Amino acid sequence: MNNRQRTYFQREIRRLMEAGEVRKMERFIQHGSVTCLSHSLDVAKGSYALACLLRLHVDSRALIRGALLHDYFLYDWHEKDKSHRLHGFRHPGFALKNARRHFNLSPIEEEIIRKHMWPLTIIPPTCREAAIVCLVDKYCSTRETVYGFRNRLLRSGAV
Numbered sequence: 197m198n199n200r201q202r203t204y205f206q207r208e209i210r211r212l213m214e215a216g217e218v219r220k221m222e223r224f225i226q227h228g229s230v231t232c233l234s235h236s237l238d239v240a241k242g243s244y245a246l247a248c249l250l251r252l253h254v255d256s257r258a259l260i261r262g263a264l265l266h267d268y269f270l271y272d273w274h275e276k277d278k279s280h281r282l283h284g285f286r287h288p289g290f291a292l293k294n295a296r297r298h299f300n301l302s303p304i305e306e307e308i309i310r311k312h313m314w315p316l317t318i319i320p321p322t323c324r325e326a327a328i329v330c331l332v333d334k335y336c337s338t339r340e341t342v343y344g345f346r347n348r349l350l351r352s353g354a355v
Contacts, residue, residue, distance in 0.1 A: 212293035221236060228340050236267050245336055254325050267287065292310050312330050313333075
């Protein structure tokens with residue numbers, strides 16, 4: 197990202213962080229030891245950076261906002277609780293419900309949140325922004341999970 201793009205990204209993130217309950221995502225672990233907020237910021241930054249790098253025509257605001265809110269489900273899915281069963285399939289709906297409660301979402305932002313777990317969500321993304329977030333989310337999730345597993349092995353002395 198160039199300086200102009202970086203400034204735009206930071207401004208959009210700041211606006212979201214000042215509204216709603218986005219900071220609550222810091223309370224919940226997503227993958228390994230990475231919080232939902234940190235994960236979502238990584239996905240937003242990676243999605244926007246990829247779109248800029250490839251010079252893709254996207255709705256940048258919707259891409260950033262949808263990426264930051266894609267895991268806005270606001271609960272600890274690691275806890276043993278019936279409502280957390282099938283988290284991978286169900287959390288996009290919970291995140292969308294929470295995001296709608298706190299923000300005015302565009303159709304693109306809603307699609308990003310609803311379909312970021314494809315193929316678990318069955319219906320694939322139909323807009324470029326949702327496809328980008330879906331791919332970057334898979335990359336970030338894999339990286340976080342592998343590093344978390346690796347770090348646990350190192351701490352245990354198994355490696």
